Structure formats: C-alpha cells, structure tokens
Amino acid sequence: MDPADDLLPEGLEDRLPQSAAAATRIENAALAAMDAHGYDRVRPPLVEFEKSMAKRMDGLLTRNMFRFVDPRSLRMLALRSDMTVQVGRIAATGLAAVPRPLRLCYAGLVARMTGDMLDPRRENLQLGAELIGSDGANAAAEIVELAIATLEAAGARGISVDFTLPDLVDTLAAQEFPLDAGQVAAVRRELDAKDAGALVAAGGEAYLPLLYASGPVEDALAKLATIDAGGVLASRIDALRQIAARVDGRARLTLDPTERHGFEYQSWFGFTLYADGVRGALGRGGTYTIGGTEEPATGFSLYPERLIDIVSSDEPGRPALFLPITHDRDTARRLRAEGWRTVGALTESDDPAKLGCTHRLVGDAVEAI
Amino acid sequence: MDPADDLLPEGLEDRLPQSAAAATRIENAALAAMDAHGYDRVRPPLVEFEKSMAKRMDGLLTRNMFRFVDPRSLRMLALRSDMTVQVGRIAATGLAAVPRPLRLCYAGLVARMTGDMLDPRRENLQLGAELIGSDGANAAAEIVELAIATLEAAGARGISVDFTLPDLVDTLAAQEFPLDAGQVAAVRRELDAKDAGALVAAGGEAYLPLLYASGPVEDALAKLATIDAGGVLASRIDALRQIAARVDGRARLTLDPTERHGFEYQSWFGFTLYADGVRGALGRGGTYTIGGTEEPATGFSLYPERLIDIVSSDEPGRPALFLPITHDRDTARRLRAEGWRTVGALTESDDPAKLGCTHRLVGDAVEAI
Numbered sequence: 154m155d156p157a158d159d160l161l162p163e164g165l166e167d168r169l170p171q172s173a174a175a176a177t178r179i180e181n182a183a184l185a186a187m188d189a190h191g192y193d194r195v196r197p198p199l200v201e202f203e204k205s206m207a208k209r210m211d212g213l214l215t216r217n218m219f220r221f222v223d224p225r226s227l228r229m230l231a232l233r234s235d236m237t238v239q240v241g242r243i244a245a246t247g248l249a250a251v252p253r254p255l256r257l258c259y260a261g262l263v264a265r266m267t268g269d270m271l272d273p274r275r276e277n278l279q280l281g282a283e284l285i286g287s288d289g290a291n292a293a294a295e296i297v298e299l300a301i302a303t304l305e306a307a308g309a310r311g312i313s314v315d316f317t318l319p320d321l322v323d324t325l326a327a328q329e330f331p332l333d334a335g336q337v338a339a340v341r342r343e344l345d346a347k348d349a350g351a352l353v354a355a356g357g358e359a360y361l362p363l364l365y366a367s368g369p370v371e372d373a374l375a376k377l378a379t380i381d382a383g384g385v386l387a388s389r390i391d392a393l394r395q396i397a398a399r400v401d402g403r404a405r406l407t408l409d410p411t412e413r414h415g416f417e418y419q420s421w422f423g424f425t426l427y428a429d430g431v432r433g434a435l436g437r438g439g440t441y442t443i444g445g446t447e448e449p450a451t452g453f454s455l456y457p458e459r460l461i462d463i464v465s466s467d468e469p470g471r472p473a474l475f476l477p478i479t480h481d482r483d484t485a486r487r488l489r490a491e492g493w494r495t496v497g498a499l500t501e502s503d504d505p506a507k508l509g510c511t512h513r514l515v516g517d518a519v520e521a522i
Numbered sequence: 523m524d525p526a527d528d529l530l531p532e533g534l535e536d537r538l539p540q541s542a543a544a545a546t547r548i549e550n551a552a553l554a555a556m557d558a559h560g561y562d563r564v565r566p567p568l569v570e571f572e573k574s575m576a577k578r579m580d581g582l583l584t585r586n587m588f589r590f591v592d593p594r595s596l597r598m599l600a601l602r603s604d605m606t607v608q609v610g611r612i613a614a615t616g617l618a619a620v621p622r623p624l625r626l627c628y629a630g631l632v633a634r635m636t637g638d639m640l641d642p643r644r645e646n647l648q649l650g651a652e653l654i655g656s657d658g659a660n661a662a663a664e665i666v667e668l669a670i671a672t673l674e675a676a677g678a679r680g681i682s683v684d685f686t687l688p689d690l691v692d693t694l695a696a697q698e699f700p701l702d703a704g705q706v707a708a709v710r711r712e713l714d715a716k717d718a719g720a721l722v723a724a725g726g727e728a729y730l731p732l733l734y735a736s737g738p739v740e741d742a743l744a745k746l747a748t749i750d751a752g753g754v755l756a757s758r759i760d761a762l763r764q765i766a767a768r769v770d771g772r773a774r775l776t777l778d779p780t781e782r783h784g785f786e787y788q789s790w791f792g793f794t795l796y797a798d799g800v801r802g803a804l805g806r807g808g809t810y811t812i813g814g815t816e817e818p819a820t821g822f823s824l825y826p827e828r829l830i831d832i833v834s835s836d837e838p839g840r841p842a843l844f845l846p847i848t849h850d851r852d853t854a855r856r857l858r859a860e861g862w863r864t865v866g867a868l869t870e871s872d873d874p875a876k877l878g879c880t881h882r883l884v885g886d887a888v889e890a891i
Contacts, residue, residue: 167608193543205528
C-alpha cells in the first residue's frame with residue numbers, strides 16, 4: 154500500500170471531530186435562524202446538467218466546475234459550485250406555482266476545480282437564503298437583516314456590512330453624466346480600481362466625486378446625495394437609508410458605491426459581509442433577476458469556513474459519561490435522554506480517562522472522574 | 523431558453539420544502555442519537571483521489587463512481603459513493619494516534635454513476651457510525667443497539683434486524699465440513715440462492731441443514747447449535763445470543779446465517795435493518811477490517827431515503843406568524859426567540875393566508891387567522 158494514496162488532493166480536507174463539530178453547530182444555527190424568519194430549506198442534488206447550471210451563472214465560474222459525461226444521457230454533468238443557481242432553477246420549475254414572495258434557504262457543500270490566491274480551498278460549505286419575487290427596498294432590508302441574524306446565530310461578532318450600487322455607473326451614464334457606450338466599461342473599471350487619474354483619462358471626470366462618497370453609510374449617502382443633483386439616484390439613496398435604519402445598531406455599515414467586483418450579476422443593490430477576527434469576506438448578497446424567467450429576487454450566501462476555523466479552536470471539551478461493561482441499560486437511556494453523552498466500555502479494562510470521559514456511572518449514580 | 527435544460531438528470535432530484543424538512547429532521551435526529559452514544563462526527567470531502575477510495579472498496583463499486591481528472595495533480599479524482607471508506611481512511615491517517623476504541627459517525631450525500639433495478643436513485647443520503655479498534659461481540663452488540671436507537675430517533679417504527687454470518691461457509695469448510703478449495707465458492711453461491719438441489723450437486727450436502735437454520739433468532743440459533751456438533755461455531759452462536767439479549771424487545775430479530783449478498787467485505791458478523799412500511803432495507807452493518815491497516819472495526823450505514831419519503835408525506839403544517847409591514851422589530855425577535863416562525867410583509871397588500879401564515883401580529887399580540 155502506497156502511503157501517498159492516503160493523501161487528499163490539494164485544496165480538499167477532512168474535518169476531524171473538533172472542526173466537524175464547529176461546522177455542524179454553525180450550519181444548524183444558521184439554518185435555524187433562516188427557518189425562524191420563514192425561509193423553507195430546499196435540498197438540490199450535488200450533480201446536475203452542466204448546461205442547466207451554466208445558463209444561470211457567469212461563464213468563468215462554469216469553466217471551474219468539475220464536469221463529466223453522464224453515461225445515461227450522454228450529456229455533460231457538473232458537480233455544483235454554487236447553490237444559488239440551483240435555488241433559482243427550483244423557483245423557476247418545481248416551485249413556479251407557489252405564491253410570491255417565496256422564501257427559500259439552503260446549506261450544502263459546493264466544489265470547484267481550482268482554488269484561487271485568496272482561498273485555495275476547492276470545497277466549501279455554502280449556505281444562504283433567497284427571497285424570490287421581489288427586489289425592492291423592503292426585500293433588500295429583510296435580506297440584510299436576515300444575513301446579520303444568521304451570522305449572529307453562527308457565532309460571528311462585530312459584523313460589518315459594506316453596501317454597493319452595482320448599476321450606479323449605468324444609471325448615471327444614461328442620464329446625469331452621459332458617457333459613450335464605449336466609455337462605460339472603462340469608467341466602471343477605473344472606479345473599481347479607484348484610480349482617479351485613469352478615470353479622468355477615460356473621460357469620467359464627472360464621476361470623480363463618487364470615489365469619495367464611500368465610508369460610514371450616513372456620511373457616504375450624504376455625499377452621494379450631493380453628487381446626485383439631478384435626482385436619478387434619489388430612490389436608491391432612500392432605499393439604502395431604509396435598509397440602514399432596519400439594521401441600525403446591529404452591524405457597522407459602510408458604503409462603497411462603485412465596488413463592482415463580485416457583483417456582476419447583481420442589479421441595483423449588493424452587499425458584502427464581514428466579522429471581527431475573520432480574514433476576508435464571510436459572504437455577500439444583493440438583488441438580481443433569475444436567469445431564464447427574469448423574476449426579481451434578493452438573497453445572500455455565506456461561506457463560513459474561516460468562521461468555523463476560528464470557532465473550532467475554541468470548541469469546548471464536552472462532558473462524557475463512562476458506562477462500565479455491566480450497567481443498567483435503562484439508566485443509561487434515561488441519562489442520554491437527560492442530555493448525557495455516554496461512552497460504553499467494550500472490555501473490563503477500558504480506561505475511561507483515555508476515552509475522554511469526565512464522569513463514570515456507578516450503580517445509578519453519576520460520579521466525576 | 524430550452525426548457526429541457528431545466529430537467530434534472532435521471533436518478534437525481536430536488537428535495538422541495540416538505541421533503542427537505544423531513545430529510546433535515548431525520549438527519550439531525552440520527553446524528554444526535556449517534557452523538558449521545560459517544561460517536562464524534564467527521565466530515566470528509568465530497569471528492570478524493572479515486573485510488574485512495576478504491577483500495578478500501580469493492581472493484582465493482584469503484585467503477586460506478588463519477589470520475590474526472592484533477593487539473594492540479596493530473597490524477598483521477600472520484601465523487602464519493604460511500605462514506606465508510608472515507609471514515610476508514612481518517613481512522614488510518616488523521617486519527618491514527620487517537621486511543622482505541624475510536625467512535626466516529628458521519629452523514630452526507632453520496633453519488634454513483636448509475637442506479638440499479640432496486641433503487642434508480644443516483645444520489646443518496648448516507649449516515650452511520652463506525653466503532654474502530656474492535657470487532658468482538660461487545661462491539662457488535664453496541665453497534666446493533668446504536669443502529670436501532672438511530673432508526674428510532676429517525677422515526678422508524680417496527681424495526682427488524684436480520685443477522686447473518688458472512689464467513690460461515692469458510693469456517694465450516696476449514697474444519698467440520700471440509701470442502702475442496704474449488705467447492706467453497708459453489709457452496710456459498712447455492713446457499714445464497716437457497717437452492718437445495720444445486721447445493722447437493724455442488725458437493726455441499728453437509729451444508730443442507732443451514733438452509734433451515736433461519737428465521738426468528740432464538741429458534742434459528744438453536745438449530746445452528748445442533749448442526750454445529752463439532753463446536754467450531756460455538757463462539758459465534760454465543761456472540762449472536764449476546765447481541766440479541768442486548769436489544770431484546772426493541773426490534774424483531776431474525777437470522778439468515780448463509781446470506782452473503784452485500785456482506786462481501788464483512789468478517790464474522792453482518793446485519794440488515796428494516797422498518798415497518800418501508801420497502802427494502804434501510805441499512806446494514808457488521809464487522810470488518812479497514813483496508814490497508816487491517817484494523818478491526820464494526821459499523822453500520824443507513825440510507826434513509828424511503829423513510830424520508832414516508833415521513834415527508836406526514837410532515838405536519840407548521841404555525842407561522844405574519845408580521846405586518848410596520849411592526850415592532852424587538853417584539854418580532856422576542857417571538858422568534860420563543861419559537862415562533864415569522865413571515866414579514868414586503869408590501870401593505872401582502873396576504874398572510876396566501877403566504878401560509880396561521881397567525882398575525884397585531885400590536886404586540888399574536889392573533890390566530
């Protein structure tokens with residue numbers, strides 16, 4: 154037997170007991186929070202036709218799915234790399250006739266063929282919620298509040314939410330600060346890069362003030378309102394104020410109105426989620442339309458891997474009750490029903506301490522070891 | 523957009539809310555039961571090197587895994603079709619230094635390239651437990667008891683356990699009823715087929731009484747003891763009696779000592795799990811040695827899909843509390859903390875009944891609709 158056969162592929166790993174316990178606790182707490190807000194869990198399959206998933210996602214992401222031929226249909230299958238596209242398909246098919254707004258949530262493993270610089274992992278736990286049938290300010294406020302409540306339930310502390318307006322340039326270019334069709338992409342790119350010189354060179358001088366309309370949400374919105382002399386952004390500014398009011402005091406709120414990276418498929422609103430002590434984003438969300446039916450929707454996804462890593466190092470040791478080889482089985486069942494975790498001896502010589510037990514059953518009494 | 527793109531591949535399906543709720547409830551209850559018995563959950567990845575999984579499983583099963591080339595290592599990867607081989611790998615590698623017996627459990631999705639006549643599904647929820655470091659009568663009794671407790675927690679009623687002795691023919695052939703090496707396979711096959719004529723023709727006349735040593739476990743063991751005049755089976759008979767005594771009254775127990783199908787990798791003991799109203803087996807287990815390290819182990823796996831189907835049709839409607847568009851958010855949070863499931867209005871005209879709500883918040887009072 155070649156020991157190299159026991160290695161796992163790069164970017165794929167086992168969760169051993171401590172880390173698995175943290176992942177399970179976070180997954181269950183997050184699902185319970187979403188359920189309490191009226192979101193029904195759906196469980197799509199691991200594998201689908203590549204084409205079905207591809208038509209609801211970015212081409213680049215499609216190319217990063219593990220793909221293989223289906224011996225039954227002779228069509229290409231893919232291992233899911235994103236569950237939101239599956240939830241969109243479910244809303245458009247199996248649940249097409251259910252009244253809107255439709256509230257769905259999900260949790261499961263997703264995989265991609267290669268990791269990236271920021272995250273070498275090729276498998277991630279993804280969980281989130283989609284509010285289907287609405288992309289207005291109320292929907293956005295509900296989803297931001299739910300994302301915060303879900304992160305709180307998962308144990309995140311010091312939550313920050315960074316808002317963005319993904320179609321800001323398109324909106325302004327169509328009315329207040331006209332741009333040629335050829336200029337729009339360049340202006341978006343230089344705003345994203347926050348490069349003032351290049352922005353001016355690209356003909357986007359009128360957009361310069363947007364670079365400074367970022368930071369804590371109140372101030373940034375005030376600056377954005379000044380820029381928006383013509384008022385085409387008024388409804389967006391109002392909506393962001395409404396969302397901010399809804400979650401006031403529960404998270405630090407910032408606005409980076411020109412941030413586009415990762416929001417290519419969002420419509421007017423997007424947001425990124427952070428928490429204290431967790432490097433990088435924990436998730437993101439926003440408004441969008443479901444590919445195919447073009448139904449409006451709002452949702453968020455969390456990738457809690459780094460939160461799991463942090464929490465699992467603090468995972469407390471748990472009491473465990475050693476049951477000697479002869480013990481009363483009804484007593485043991487009763488104690489388990491009361492919440493005890495039991496570890497049964499297999500031989501007379503089993504050592505309770507070696508097995509991690511903190512207590513021992515003596516007759517029908519529980520004694521600390 | 524081609525509507526055919528929205529179909530799922532044969533044998534793969536979505537769990538919509540009712541079915542997903544049943545699956546989640548069953549999965550969580552089963553995991554809680556295994557946890558209460560001291561089994562630590564591990565979470566292996568969806569994808570591994572094909573070779574690593576193949577060396578711990580039957581060649582036929584390996585060929586039925588979805589396989590694809592890893593662009594990083596240029597080696598073949600496979601989507602897992604069985605989590606027990608992954609748990610075996612974990613016991614042999616990451617947890618090699620942890621004291622034995624080692625108690626591990628798992629739950630997750632597995633997939634195979636093609637379904638079969640009995641079950642066309644190509645994706646299944648698999649959950650189970652492995653007791654690593656022991657394959658004696660006490661270990662077998664603990665695992666059978668745990669399998670029953672897990673099924674009970676999952677909502678199965680009228681549980682039956684059918685015991686078998688996978689290496690029975692080899693044991694008898696080596697001592698009491700000698701067979702040529704060439705005869706062993708034929709005798710095993712005809713016993714498995716329960717074909718008395720063919721058994722005699724294959725030179726297995728001495729084995730004929732085994733065909734009748736099946737049925738309720740007490741009677742069958744008594745018959746087996748009569749056959750075993752030389753006593754080579756005495757320790758196995760004692761062990762089965764010990765296992766049966768351990769779970770007395772919690773399940774119908776039967777013995778089919780020559781059943782081999784599905785137990786090719788079990789050593790002296792195997793069992794199959796059934797429940798009232800559920801077509802086919804819900805799971806199986808037994809004693810084995812882990813490929814590679816040859817460490818003894820005992821375990822079981824459940825495939826609760828059919829139980830989920832039954833339970834989900836009975837899944838009760840749940841109360842849901844409608845929150846009008848203007849409501850006190852602290853009151854809503856308090857009610858959720860008390861266990862209420864809330865559904866927030868997005869517009870003045872949202873219809874609570876259409877959204878499945880049973881109650882409505884009026885001021886800070888909950889009123890039935």
